[in-house]
Amino acid sequence: MKVLLSVIGAGVLALAGISTLRSPDPAPAAAAFGGCLRNGSGPSVFILRGARESGSEAGGRDYLLVAIAGGVNLDGALNHQVSVDGDASGPGEGPEPPGGANTAEKALRRLSVRSLNDSGQRC
Numbered sequence: 001m002k003v004l005l006s007v008i009g010a011g012v013l014a015l016a017g018i019s020t021l022r023s024p025d026p027a028p029a030a031a032a033f034g035g036c037l038r039n040g041s042g043p044s045v046f047i048l049r050g051a052r053e054s055g056s057e058a059g060g061r062d063y064l065l066v067a068i069a070g071g072v073n074l075d076g077a078l079n080h081q082v083s084v085d086g087d088a089s090g091p092g093e094g095p096e097p098p099g100g101a102n103t104a105e106k107a108l109r110r111l112s113v114r115s116l117n118d119s120g121q122r123c
Contacts, residue, residue, distance in 0.1 A: 030087050033111065035060060036123035037074065037082045042100020046074050048084060048111060049123075063088070064105050067095035067112040077118040087112040 035051030046068075050060030065084070068074065087094070094110040 030085075032083055032085050033063065033088070034081065034083045035063075037077050037080055037116075039078060040064070040098075040100075040105050041102040042098070044098045045101045045105060046078075046098075047105065047108070048082070051084075051111070053088075054083075062108050063111040064097055064101065064108040065113050066097055066110045069114050072113055072116050074113075074116065077116060079122055081119040081121040081123050083117040083119070084111060084113055085115045087114070 032054040033048060033051040034054065035048040038047045038049050039045070040047050046065040048063040048065060051063050052058065052060050065074070089110045089112070091107050091109055095112055097106045097110070
């Protein structure tokens, strides 16, 4: 009986050790993205359409803008080509989407906005 309890106890301890060895969630990738700033489904929902990471030739993606830094004026840059510095994360990862975002918008990759540069060019 003592041997059985020892084996079970060792197994529990081993499993506990495994759960603490998991790698932490990956940190968001800080980068600069260029694209067209558009309205989303609600007044506080903004999407960067056709965004490309600076220096990348890869096809553009749409990003839901989240965690917008204070002092960043998105309303004045609507329908303009912009450059956004921020942290990119996958769909369903990172900061919560803004209130009013619909299901399709919540399924987009997310971009936490640190700063925005408006080119003034309409898109």
